[in-house]
Amino acid sequence: MxxxxxxxxxxxxxxxxxxxxxxxxxxxxxxxxxxxxxxxxxxxxxxxxxxxxxxxxxxxxxxxxxxxxxxxxxPPGELGQLQLLMSRVEEKREELRQKRKDIEDTLTELDNVEEACLTRLAEIGVGT
Amino acid sequence: MxxxxxxxxxxxxxxxxxxxxxxxxxxxxxxxxxxxxxxxxxxxxxxxxxxxxxxxxxxxxxxxxxxxxxxxxxPPGELGQLQLLMSRVEEKREELRQKRKDIEDTLTELDNVEEACLTRLAEIGVGT
DNA sequence: ACTATCGTTGACCTTGACGTAAAAGTCAAA
DNA sequence: TTTGACTTTTACGTCAAGGTCAACGATAGT
Known part of the structure; x- marks a missing residue:
């Protein structure tokens, strides 16, 4: 089935x-x-x-x-193809590591934005 | 200067x-x-x-x-704007966390690809 | 004076990743 | 049998993010 x-x-x-x-x-x-x-x-x-x-x-x-x-x-069977593939894989990995770092940096930046928002909210909340 | x-x-x-x-x-x-x-x-x-x-x-x-x-x-001064912003920030964070996970999964997948390549290389190397 | 190099604006072109609309076939329920 | 929900192909449209080209100005070196 x-x-x-x-x-x-x-x-x-x-x-x-x-x-x-x-x-x-x-x-x-x-x-x-x-x-x-x-x-x-x-x-x-x-x-x-x-x-x-x-x-x-x-x-x-x-x-x-x-x-x-x-x-x-x-997967390629020929030597040259395999080597080419491996170097391209290594490139991709580096790109992904960079991207991951970018994401982590941005995530902590968003933490800050959120905190700023909360502070602001508190101010407003107190003021009313 | x-x-x-x-x-x-x-x-x-x-x-x-x-x-x-x-x-x-x-x-x-x-x-x-x-x-x-x-x-x-x-x-x-x-x-x-x-x-x-x-x-x-x-x-x-x-x-x-x-x-x-x-x-x-x-940064927005008005309450509603602030709340809207914060919810949009939370959305973005979730998106980024997903993306980070995708990247990590793909990185380990590339590990496997590389290993498969190495195995293959060894086979070829031995064969010649 | 001529050429290179670097800068400008404006206009159209390209590419990737689909969206959308037309025209039509299939199949089940009412 | 007609409606509704699903499916198909073909084909043109769209949108973001730039590329490319033309025509030109400013400045420096030879």
Whole structure:
């Protein structure tokens, strides 16, 4: 009893549009099955979509996401390709570490904003 | 002796184009001084640009960045505005925390990719 | 005087990631 | 059988964030 998800089922779950999922298929990120013309998504497709959306949230482009998926599907066998891949992976990691630091800095900045707001609220609250 | 930075000085430092800085001025993010028509950037402008770029790296839109700058320049005095601001800040924080988690998950995933690469390299190395 | 380098404005162009609308097929419930 | 909810494809539209190009001014070096 292989479970299938319909397209709208998934759009509801993930808060995206059908256009987005069809677009991702056009872009070669996903390959749902078909019954006639209708798309049928299996659990594996669903998990892949989750990963795509995670990539999207952290700012990867469609092309980058496609590349990552490719690597998972069939990792390069040739030496030069492997070395190239590893150096690109290292680049990405550095980028992500920078991004994480940016986020942490911004989070503490938001702490300050919040504190300033609370102070202000207290002032106003006292004044009335 | 108030130091000034020229536009190209900053583009070189930050790896962006003059178009980008002029665009940011058009968008009201920065307000460099002028001598005639030429823009003169002061250290404060430079620091602001750094923060703008940090916002950009973590995926904030121009509009969001402008909003944040606004809050810093003059925090709202009215109660309702303050409460609105605080709830929006809380939203952003949640978004950033999610993003941070996404990044951490992806970083460990990249660890795995790298390891797989190394294994593969060893195989190839041994095979030849 | 000529050339380089750096600066300006203004206008249109491009790219990514979808949105939206048209026209039509499928299937279940009332 | 008609309505409603779902699905499809094709195709043009949009929006953000700049890129690119033209035409020009100021300044410095040779």
């Amino acid at each position: 292989n479970k299938y998800y319909s397209i709208t089922e998934l759009t509801r779950e993930f808060g995206i549009s059908t256009r987005t999922l069809r677009f991702y298929e056009d872009e070669g990120l996903i390959h749902p099955e078909r019954r006639g013309r209708t798309r049928l998504f299996r659990p594996a497709d669903r998990r892949l979509i989750q990963e795509i959306l995670r990539g999207r949230r952290i700012g990867f482009t469609i092309a980058e996401i496609r590349e990552i998926i490719q690597v998972y599907k069939d | 108030n130091k000034y930075y020229s536009i190209t000085e900053l583009t070189r430092e930050f790896g962006i184009s003059t178009r980008t800085l002029r665009f940011y001025e058009d968008e009201g993010l920065i307000h460099p001084e002028r001598r005639g028509r030429t823009r003169l950037f002061r250290p404060a402008d430079r620091r602001l640009i750094q923060e703008i770029l940090r916002g950009r790296r973590i995926g904030f839109t121009i509009a969001e960045i402008r909003e944040i700058i606004q809050v810093y320049k003059d």
